[in-house]
Amino acid sequence: MKIAIYPGSFDPITLGHMDIIRRAAACFDKVYVCVMVNAEKKNPMFTAEERLELIRKSVAGIPNVEAELWCGLLADYAVEKGSRVLVKGLRNATDFDQEYQMAAINKGLCADLETVFLSASAPYQHFSSTMIREMIRYRQPMEKYVPAPVAEELAKRR
């Protein structure tokens, strides 16, 4: 059984993330979406529990995908899940520089751990949770940026 982990802060999950999840789910038997705390991102818009709930609703139709929260090191989560594959999405050279470094750190923590990069599909190359939070603040229609459960939650909060 090939198990992959797709980690991130997902504040909130976007259609770009969903695209990577669907493509990873087509390559692996099981994909765990791991909601993590990024120590560099201080003021999240959604709590970790809210982010998890929104991901669970968004991936409900993909049978081999599950979402969980993890507050420790990603490498420890991978060991706990019996996975040796981390999936990361790459949009541009800035992502590459950061992700290449993180892949090396994770390999240093767990020598068996491989990081597999999926390049962002063209319609989502400019998507980021940061940009989407900005659109939320300016009350823009959200359907073209986020999965329906997130758009519905935002509509309720308006």
Ligand code: PNS
């Ligand atoms: O969506 P993000 O914020 O770019 O995701 C970054 C994340 C959460 C995957 C990264 O910060 C992370 O792996 N944090 C967990 C702590 C850890 O394992 N650090 C070592 C690898 S850098």
